Amino acid sequence: MDWREYIHLNPKILLGKPTVRETRLSVEFLLGLFAAGWTEQQVLENYPTLTPEALRAVFAVD
Numbered sequence: 001m002d003w004r005e006y007i008h009l010n011p012k013i014l015l016g017k018p019t020v021r022e023t024r025l026s027v028e029f030l031l032g033l034f035a036a037g038w039t040e041q042q043v044l045e046n047y048p049t050l051t052p053e054a055l056r057a058v059f060a061v062d
Helices: 027-035 040-046 052-060
Strands: none
Touching: 027 040, 027 052, 040 052
């Protein structure tokens, strides 16, 4: 998987933090949800614009 298809940086969005394309969800925010104990299913249910592929790309960023 090429995470660049799903994650981008734009200095005009969230101060340039990496975000999931076509959302305002930052990689940092999503990782924080998992750190707080959320499951993949909970994240996808609560953020319906997020795809499973985009969520996997969050973990592929190096």
